[in-house]
Amino acid sequence: MSDWEIASTARVLPPARPRKLAKVPFVELADGRLQGVVSSGSDIERVYVSSVAAGTYDFACSTNNNRPCGGARGTFCNHISALITEAVLQYGVGRVARYLRVDAEVVDAQAIYAFMMGERPSQADSAAAAQVFSRFLRHLAYVELPPTTSPVPELQWFPPTRAVV
Template sequence: MSDWESASTARVLPPARPRKLSKVPFVELADGRLQGVVSSGSDIERVYVSSVAAGSYEFACSTNNNRPCGGARGSFCNHIFALITEAVLQYGVERVARYLRVDAADMDAQALYALMMGARPSQADSAAAAQVFSRFLRHLAYVEHPATTDPLPEMQWFPPTRVVV
């Protein structure tokens, strides 16, 4: 058993590749979905909360005000494609495909997107989107903290760094 497996903290994985946060500032694999926040291409004040369910690939896309996305009528919209693309950059295509239960090898974001194209819109309520947006805002609040070496009590779940002397 390795050190991290017996520790009480989770291992933090670096991104597979660097990504720009302007289009998709928040992406996560959580709650059985690939989900995140995607910036609007037309309005700087608007963001979309998009998600794709693992296994069924049911999708949802709505604004932060719970208005449905006009492009997600019966098929994936551009926001969901951007979410998949950024998730592949953040986590790597193998991890995203495994999480979404897509059975394929040697693919990129475009191929992953194409394999899920037959999905249908989700009938889920807006509570899931609200939780994703709330987590995004909570993460965003940490950007506004002044730089300090003092501990932040709400961030104590992060794994401690090891100091080698």
């Protein structure tokens, strides 16, 4: 077992490149999907929860109020495109392509997008949208906490000391 597996901290991978959080404040590779929250271009009060399934490239995009995206009519909308672009900035093109099971040599987000469009993805229901949006709100709550060196109870998932063997 490596040191980080028995320590009270976990490795955090730095972003591949810095990214702006205004357009896509939350992006993750989780639950077999690339998923995240994308800001609306027209309404500051509205965000979209978008996702693309690994392997099948089925996609979903809806508002935080569970209303369907008007641009996702049988094809990827601009929110999905922005999500892919920001995921590549956050995780790197290789990691995103491997996670989504893109079986082609890709060099950037546009190549991933083009490959998935060539596979003719279908629109899926947005059943996971509530979970994704809930995780996003939980992350926002941690950002709003005042700086402290004291332990935060919700973040203490690991024992404070190393197990003696």
